[in-house]
Amino acid sequence: MSKDKITLFWHRRDLRTDDNHGLYRALTEKENVLPLFIFDRNILDELEDRADRRVTFIHDALSEIKETYENNGGSIIVKYGTPEDIFPEILSEYNVEAVYTNRDYEPYAKDRDENIGQICKDKNVEFKTFKDHVIFEKDEVVKKDGGWYSVFSPYKRMWFNTLKGNEFDTYWSSKNLDKLYRSDPLDMPSLKDMGFERKDDHIPSSRVDDELLKNYSDKRDIPSVRGTSRLSVHLRFGTVSIRKMAKKGKALSGSWLNELIWRDFYQMILHFNPQIVTTSFRPEYDKINWRNNEEEFEKWCKGETGYPIVDAGMRELNETGFMHNRVRMIVASFLTKHLLVHWTWGEQYFAKKLIDYELASNNGGWQWAAGSGCDAAPYFRVFNPELQTKKFDPDLKYINKWVPEFQELDYQQKRIVEHKFARERALETYKSTLK
Incomplete structure (x- = not known):
C-alpha cells in the first residue's frame, strides 16, 4: 500500500476538469487527489453493439482528461470492471482517506453509490457526494408543503423563485490541479482491451454559439437547419458544465434555458418515481x-x-x-x-x-x-x-x-x-x- 494519504475523485457523468464541483471540493479540501474512472461492466455488458459510439465518446473524453492531469504532474486511474470489484482493489493498493464524487440520480447509480459508500465505510474511508449534473436536484424545488411537482409550469415558476443568484457560479477546479497526487502516467485500457471497436462519428462541438442561442426560439423546430445547440451529448456526459450553460441561457435565450429546466424537472421526477x-x-x-x-x-x-x-x-x-x-x-x-x-x-x-x-x-x-x-x-x-x-x-x-x-x-x-x-x-x- 502507498504510504501517502490520498483522496480519490471518482469521475462519472462529469468528464471535464474545469468547473467540476466534486473535483473542486476534493482539490480544495484535501491533498494528493487521485482521479479515477471505471468503465462499468454492469452497464457495458448490456450493450449489444460492440462498436458503440458512446463508449468511443467516453474513451476520447478520458484521453483528453488524462492528458490534462499529466500536464499538471498527476494522472488518472482508469479501470474496466465493476465498481464493487475495483474499489476493494484500489483501497488495498492506496492509503485512501476519502472518496469524492458527483451525484447521479438514476436508480442503478443510486444503488451503486450506496454499495460503494458501504465498502468505504467498512474501511473507514469517507465517501462524499456533490451536486454537479443539474442546477437544482431532488427536493430543492418543491411545493410549499414539501411535495414534488408533477406539472412543469408551476415547477418552472418555483425553479426561478428558488434561484438565489449563486447557482451559476463556477467551481474553479482547473485552477487547483497543483493538488493532484504526484504520479507517473498510469495505463488506460484501450477500446480493444475492453472488447469494443472504435465508432467514429462527427460529434458536435461543445462550444456554445451565441448567435444560435439568440435565434433558438425561431429555429429550434426546423430539422433541416442548425437551430439547436446540439449540446445534449456533452450535457449527458458532463463534458460541459450545466452551470455555464444555464448562465448562457439566462443571458441569451429564455427558451433554451427552458429546455435545461425541463432537464432538472425530469431528473426530479425520476428521483421521486424510480418505478x-x-x-x-x-x-x-x-x-x-x-x-x-x-x-x-x-x-x-x-x-x-x-x-x-x-x-x-x-x-x-x-x-x-x-x-x-x-x-x-x-x-x-x-x-x-x-x-x-x-x-x-x-x-x-x-x-x-x-x-x-x-x-x-x-x-x-x-x-x-x-x-x-x-x-x-x-x-x-x-x-x-x-x-x-x-x-x-x-x-x-x-x-x-x-x-x-x-x-x-x-x-x-x-x-x-x-x-x-x-x-x-x-x-x-x-x-x-x-x-
Whole structure:
C-alpha cells in the first residue's frame, strides 16, 4: 500500500476538469487527489453493439482528461470492471482517506453509490457526494408543503423563485490541479482491451454559439437547419458544465434555458418515481390494449413506415446516433398512437441508438408522447405526420436528405397504416381503457 494519504475523485457523468464541483471540493479540501474512472461492466455488458459510439465518446473524453492531469504532474486511474470489484482493489493498493464524487440520480447509480459508500465505510474511508449534473436536484424545488411537482409550469415558476443568484457560479477546479497526487502516467485500457471497436462519428462541438442561442426560439423546430445547440451529448456526459450553460441561457435565450429546466424537472421526477423506468407514470396506461406488432415495430426502427418525416428521423438516428428534437416527438407519437406500440419499446430502442441517451429525459419524452407521463400531451393529441412536415419541413430539405428515394405518390403507397384510420383506432383504444 502507498504510504501517502490520498483522496480519490471518482469521475462519472462529469468528464471535464474545469468547473467540476466534486473535483473542486476534493482539490480544495484535501491533498494528493487521485482521479479515477471505471468503465462499468454492469452497464457495458448490456450493450449489444460492440462498436458503440458512446463508449468511443467516453474513451476520447478520458484521453483528453488524462492528458490534462499529466500536464499538471498527476494522472488518472482508469479501470474496466465493476465498481464493487475495483474499489476493494484500489483501497488495498492506496492509503485512501476519502472518496469524492458527483451525484447521479438514476436508480442503478443510486444503488451503486450506496454499495460503494458501504465498502468505504467498512474501511473507514469517507465517501462524499456533490451536486454537479443539474442546477437544482431532488427536493430543492418543491411545493410549499414539501411535495414534488408533477406539472412543469408551476415547477418552472418555483425553479426561478428558488434561484438565489449563486447557482451559476463556477467551481474553479482547473485552477487547483497543483493538488493532484504526484504520479507517473498510469495505463488506460484501450477500446480493444475492453472488447469494443472504435465508432467514429462527427460529434458536435461543445462550444456554445451565441448567435444560435439568440435565434433558438425561431429555429429550434426546423430539422433541416442548425437551430439547436446540439449540446445534449456533452450535457449527458458532463463534458460541459450545466452551470455555464444555464448562465448562457439566462443571458441569451429564455427558451433554451427552458429546455435545461425541463432537464432538472425530469431528473426530479425520476428521483421521486424510480418505478417509471419500466412502468407508466400513470399506471392505467399500462392496461391499454397495446398492439405491439413486432413486424410494424421493425419497420419503424428501420425507417420504412411510408411516412417520410418519420422515416427520415429513424434513418438519421440509425446512421448518426442523433435525432432532431421535433422529429423525436413525431416518431414517438407515431409509434405509440399510429401503431399502438407500448412506449417502452421505443424508449429502449432510443437507449440503444442515441449518443445523448439520458434516462430521465428520454423516459420523460416518451411518456409525454404516449400520454402516460407527468404533464403529458393528452391521449387524444395525435401528431399528423403530413401537417408536421408542412409546418417544420415545408421544402422537404430534411426528408430529401434522409429519404433520397422520396417521391410523394410512390411513397404514399408504402404507408404502414392510414393516418385517419390510425388516429380513430388510437382514440377508441385509449378511450375504452381510460374511461
